Amino acid sequence: MKSFDLLSPHTIAFGDPPKVTAWHSTVGPMEAEGPLGGCFDKTESDPYFGQPSWECAESTLFKNNIINLLDKECLKTSDIDFMTGGDLLNQCTASGFAARDLAIPHIGLYGACSTMAESLLVGSLLVSGGASRVIASACSHFCSAEKQYRYPLEYGSQRTPHSQWTVTGSGAVLLGTIGSPMITHATCGTVIDYGITDQNHMGAAMAPAFADTIKKHLTALNASPKDYSMIFSGDLGKFGKKIAIDLLKADGIDISQNFEDCGCLIYDPNRQDVHAGGSGCGCSASVLAGYILPAMRKGKMDRVLFVATGALLSPLTTQQGESIPSIAHAIEFRTP
Amino acid sequence: MKSFDLLSPHTIAFGDPPKVTAWHSTVGPMEAEGPLGGCFDKTESDPYFGQPSWECAESTLFKNNIINLLDKECLKTSDIDFMTGGDLLNQCTASGFAARDLAIPHIGLYGACSTMAESLLVGSLLVSGGASRVIASACSHFCSAEKQYRYPLEYGSQRTPHSQWTVTGSGAVLLGTIGSPMITHATCGTVIDYGITDQNHMGAAMAPAFADTIKKHLTALNASPKDYSMIFSGDLGKFGKKIAIDLLKADGIDISQNFEDCGCLIYDPNRQDVHAGGSGCGCSASVLAGYILPAMRKGKMDRVLFVATGALLSPLTTQQGESIPSIAHAIEFRTP
Numbered sequence: 001m002k003s004f005d006l007l008s009p010h011t012i013a014f015g016d017p018p019k020v021t022a023w024h025s026t027v028g029p030m031e032a033e034g035p036l037g038g039c040f041d042k043t044e045s046d047p048y049f050g051q052p053s054w055e056c057a058e059s060t061l062f063k064n065n066i067i068n069l070l071d072k073e074c075l076k077t078s079d080i081d082f083m084t085g086g087d088l089l090n091q092c093t094a095s096g097f098a099a100r101d102l103a104i105p106h107i108g109l110y111g112a113c114s115t116m117a118e119s120l121l122v123g124s125l126l127v128s129g130g131a132s133r134v135i136a137s138a139c140s141h142f143c144s145a146e147k148q149y150r151y152p153l154e155y156g157s158q159r160t161p162h163s164q165w166t167v168t169g170s171g172a173v174l175l176g177t178i179g180s181p182m183i184t185h186a187t188c189g190t191v192i193d194y195g196i197t198d199q200n201h202m203g204a205a206m207a208p209a210f211a212d213t214i215k216k217h218l219t220a221l222n223a224s225p226k227d228y229s230m231i232f233s234g235d236l237g238k239f240g241k242k243i244a245i246d247l248l249k250a251d252g253i254d255i256s257q258n259f260e261d262c263g264c265l266i267y268d269p270n271r272q273d274v275h276a277g278g279s280g281c282g283c284s285a286s287v288l289a290g291y292i293l294p295a296m297r298k299g300k301m302d303r304v305l306f307v308a309t310g311a312l313l314s315p316l317t318t319q320q321g322e323s324i325p326s327i328a329h330a331i332e333f334r335t336p
Numbered sequence: 337m338k339s340f341d342l343l344s345p346h347t348i349a350f351g352d353p354p355k356v357t358a359w360h361s362t363v364g365p366m367e368a369e370g371p372l373g374g375c376f377d378k379t380e381s382d383p384y385f386g387q388p389s390w391e392c393a394e395s396t397l398f399k400n401n402i403i404n405l406l407d408k409e410c411l412k413t414s415d416i417d418f419m420t421g422g423d424l425l426n427q428c429t430a431s432g433f434a435a436r437d438l439a440i441p442h443i444g445l446y447g448a449c450s451t452m453a454e455s456l457l458v459g460s461l462l463v464s465g466g467a468s469r470v471i472a473s474a475c476s477h478f479c480s481a482e483k484q485y486r487y488p489l490e491y492g493s494q495r496t497p498h499s500q501w502t503v504t505g506s507g508a509v510l511l512g513t514i515g516s517p518m519i520t521h522a523t524c525g526t527v528i529d530y531g532i533t534d535q536n537h538m539g540a541a542m543a544p545a546f547a548d549t550i551k552k553h554l555t556a557l558n559a560s561p562k563d564y565s566m567i568f569s570g571d572l573g574k575f576g577k578k579i580a581i582d583l584l585k586a587d588g589i590d591i592s593q594n595f596e597d598c599g600c601l602i603y604d605p606n607r608q609d610v611h612a613g614g615s616g617c618g619c620s621a622s623v624l625a626g627y628i629l630p631a632m633r634k635g636k637m638d639r640v641l642f643v644a645t646g647a648l649l650s651p652l653t654t655q656q657g658e659s660i661p662s663i664a665h666a667i668e669f670r671t672p
Contacts, residue, residue, distance in 0.1 A: 001337070001338065001339050001351040001352050001464070002337065002339060002465060002466040003337050003338060003339040003464075003465040003466060004465045004466040005466055006417060006466055006467060006468070009414070009417050009441065010417070010418070010441040012465075012466075015337040016337050053656055055652060055653070055656065056656075078345070081342060081345050081346070082346070082524055086446060088427075089650065089652075090426040090427070090650045090651075090652065091424075091426070091446070091448065091648065091649065091650035091653075092446045092648070093648065093649070093650045093652070093653050096527060096648035096661055096663075097648070097653070097658070097661060099526075099527040099648075099661075099663075100527040100528070100529050100648075100661040103526050103527070104526065105345065105346040105523075105524035105525060105526050106524070106525065106526065106527055106663060107445075107447075107454065107457070107458065107524060108445065108446045108447050108454070108648075108663075109443075109444065109445060109446065110422060110427070110428045110444045110445065110446040111443075111444050112427065118443065118444070121443070122443065122458060122461070125458070125461045125462065125465055126461065128337075128339075128465065129338060129339040129340045129348075129461055129464065129465055130338040130339060130340040130341055130342055130348075131342060132342070188418055188441035188442070188443060189441060189442065190435075190439050190440065190441050190442065191432060191435040191436040191439070191442055192436070193436050312427065312428070312429065312432035312433070312435075312436075312444075313427065313429070314425065314426045314427035314429045315426075316391060316425075316426065316429070317391065317427075317429050317433070320389055320391065320392075322433070325432055325433060325435075325436040327432075327435075327442060327444075
């Protein structure tokens with residue numbers, strides 16, 4: 001009655017791979033103006049999403065994106081067995097309050113910007129185990145994240161060159177027994193810390209976790225990067241992306257030919273002042289649901305490794321002088 | 337290859353029930369002086385756990401409790417496939433930093449004080465699906481929780497009669513293919529909100545979520561409260577406990593004869609000034625690992641429903657006038 005095999009500690013091979021039945025992505029005005037603007041299911045011109053606060057806006061974004069996914073599939077909330085997901089707000093209130101209004105049994109997760117991959121991992125455990133339909137989701141909002149992690153927007157504070165721009169966006173994936181692509185494998189990340197203490201240089205902090213998970217995943221599957229159509233990281237940004245390539249090259253793994261970062265794809269550095277690129281758990285979630293999964297469904301890619309990375313710091317741990325522990329979870333998508 | 341059946345939406349019946357192989361609990365000085373003081377595996381007299389801050393203390397508590405569990409079972413961290421767990425700190429840094437030092441593949445969860453039941457739910461999915469050994473864990477610390485959610489201790493602020501005392505404690509459960517009791521069923525909670533806005537009256541906010549999950553679980557199993565040796569709630573406290581009994585009575589379900597709350601068990605209200613009782617995700621975690629599981633192993637109880645409840649608010653949502661959404665997950669333990 002096992003539903004998966006452990007290829008090695010941490011890497012799961014699903015016996016009956018969960019299928020991606022459908023998806024939905026919603027982003028804010030700045031993401032709508034980026035290179036992927038035409039890919040997302042929905043773009044909102046009002047960053048408040050009609051709400052009185054940034055936190056309410058983020059929760060509404062999370063909730064409405066799932067409602068729109070259900071509408072797209074002509075499903076009701078009662079047709080969904082479980083939802084898995086989270087966000088970046090303290091006590092994960094964006095997803096928690098959204099789950100209240102949706103009334104779907106909720107498994108709340110916290111993996112910082114790795115949350116979308118973690119959602120898919122737990123969602124896949126549920127579908128491969130016996131559930132019919134599970135929604136895996138994550139979201140972030142630039143304004144609530146700046147307020148909570150850095151400074152209120154009104155301060156107009158200067159940003160460092162290595163800093164990234166939290167994506168206002170959400171992506172939700174409906175996992176079930178029909179559809180394409182399917183999730184064949186998942187690697188659960190181990191927390192890695194290379195001693196980076198600069199909270200404005202998240203890419204450097206997260207790249208070692210990404211490299212660690214990539215190595216474990218490829219080793220467990222006895223695969224090499226060229227076996228994949230593409231490898232996507234969540235939000236390493238342009239500096240973290242380069243560090244990740246270099247770290248893996250030192251281990252004899254060359255991902256430079258078919259590797260892209262969702263944080264580098266979502267904004268245009270020539271037109272948009274986002275420094276090192278996009279970040280936030282809504283970054284990889286919206287790029288997955290808006291760009292990667294549709295491209296796979298259309299046959300443009302047949303084997304994709306999606307590795308979302310999260311920096312597990314808090315503003316308080318930074319104040320206390322701690323370094324930044326990071327984690328990366330890998331999800332392998334394949335089309336039949 | 338299904339590893340479980342869904343008895344109804346939200347209630348899982350495990351095909352090959354995960355077994356409780358071992359457990360370990362650690363508590364602080366105040367819990368050591370309570371009625372269950374002699375039950376815990378380890379008690380610490382230093383609330384700082386030898387660390388320079390309350391946050392480091394909490395993370396050390398989380399980590400050392402797992403290390404002690406491994407030592408007790410003569411296991412290494414590399415013998416564990418996955419760990420599931422979380423805590424109450426912003427960005428779940430107590431568990432995140434502990435996971436860094438333990439280097440076990442980590443699934444980070446946020447369910448507020450329901451986290452121990454959520455950890456067991458996700459851990460059970462992993463073990464029933466095909467993993468060999470998973471550690472499910474949760475912890476909280478009075479001093480870090482007061483600092484983050486209420487006031488720094490140095491303020492000496494007055495507490496209201498309905499307020500609860502966050503337990504300094506951690507409980508970890510090793511799930512695997514051998515041992516007793518086993519986890520036969522789990523009900524994943526839905527977020528419920530009855531409009532309570534008093535952040536010092538968590539029991540009232542969480543009782544409706546507890547009642548909802550109890551009803552769903554009993555209905556799915558076609559069971560009644562008298563079929564259980566005991567039903568335990570996580571940390572409703574003395575007021576929430578009474579509300580929960582009343583809410584269920586109104587639905588024709590009488591749990592008053594075999595129902596206890598972990599938050600009411602852990603302190604002595606006559607000797608300890610904790611107002612409505614214990615709370616925090618370390619409350620249900622330490623009482624489960626220190627009292628409930630040992631009693632089941634000894635044959636004193638053969639069927640237990642463990643329902644940990646969490647209030648999904650944040651200090652900010654309270655400031656914004658929001659009510660308190662809550663969730664409760666149920667885990668059913670049975671001995672063969």
